[in-house]
Amino acid sequence: MAQVELREVVKAYGSVVAVDHVSLTAGDGEFVALVGPSGCGKTTTLNLVAGLIELTDGDIYIGDRLVNDLDPKDRDVAMVFQNYALYPNKTVFHNLAFPLKMRKFPRAEAEKKVKAAAKLLDIEHLLDRRPRELSGGQQQRVALGRALVRDPRVFLMDEPLSNLDAKLRVQMRAELKRFHQDLTATVIYVTHDQLEAMTMADKMAVMSGGVLQQYDSPERVFAQPVNTFVAGFVGSPAMNLLQARIVTDGNGAAAQGEGWSCPLSAMNARRAQRSSTSEVVVGARHSTIEVHTDGRPGAVPGRIYTVEPTGDITYAHVWLGATIVVVSVAPGLRLAPDDPVWIDFDQAKLHLFDGRTEQALAPDP
């Protein structure tokens, strides 16, 4: 096991910069998720760590070794691909044995390692089959097994769960997390699904447009997003982000949007002062907003757009002026479209972002 360090890693294809000065360290034994929308550079970053593509600039260290110029086979990493990339003409046994064969392991030892990996992943009964005779979940286990037999220092995974059906995905997520805990391996895991990253990772690296936005534990990324992109990307339903302008009058400060106005607590008013302009973005997660069917001081009037009952929770979409805000309410509350309602924001859990730079405005220390 080893730590993986990326220092100012850049990958450019001509004038297009796919990975823009990314620096992060995945500690020994940590599970690091690279998350972001399609095209954000996460798979490119993974391929750079694997050695499948060459760096334009920057350094990559695996353990304490600088690996910039090393071939993939010399970096001692193992990779699990999104579409598994199993060798179609070989049996499962030979798929698992191939990495050992390439490293000239003696046959008896290779066989032992293959059987051990197969046992761990519960695929012993499939050793004589070919990949095309396996189900998706079984193929994925074989792909994992092929990575496992080599006992590498780092596991790289490129969206391994994307090709599985929803139910299997949930099951494999738990298994992968368990797998990581049992092995204490260093894992770098690429996904576009923020839920996968949140549930499985020790640390999340959120990327967008080739730039690393935030690298922290899932809890902190969720609770303290550094900018509007991270705020809107992590968490489902997404955080409500509302454009507003800060106005101050005799009663204190308020955030005023298009057709709505919400008073701010003294602390939030001080926060808003730190913005570079009077334009701010107000962020509130669905669970920190309350819906009332009668008016009360400090609440913002709105109108129900639609209601989504999911069984455990009901999501109410509410018009606040010209914007829609998603609020989670208890299933018991009876709401119909066009009902007038009053929205109460939890001031302590409110997020504020600079309207121009989109950076988070920190609360008082």
Add this chain to the structure above:
Amino acid sequence: MFPAVVFLMPLFIMMRFFYLVNTHTSLILTYLTFGLPLSIWLLKGFYDNIPIELEQAARIDGATRFQAFVRVIMPLSAPGIIATAIYSFITAWNEYVYALTFLNDDSKLTLPVGLQRFFTEYATNWPGLMAASFIMSVPVVALFLVLQKYFVRALTEGAVKS
């Protein structure tokens, strides 16, 4: 594809310059050169259908680029290689114009040219011609029968990405 006769004169002059007229080498070189573009195009179609992740997986598993190609990719592209080989073989087998121009000795003639010799100035040796035609087609038909499914794949799979 150019009509063969367009390059006839320049190529003959080139072969004369290299003292290759009336040798089989001249034909070998010519057929290689003309077969290459089509073979490359057909093979590329086959290789495009093999996912790159297989090569990447092999490289991560410990293979050099070359080993990854030989051990993993080539076995998968065997149908494509066979199909391309058949196509090249048939093209060379039937080629007449260059064989006629570059070869003089009776002992060196290829089959298409030799077959033409059965038509003499005043008469035609029909029985001989029929026998020779039959013999000329046997290897091709046999090869085709054995490998026909790969040949069909060459025309469909190679040209169109699945």
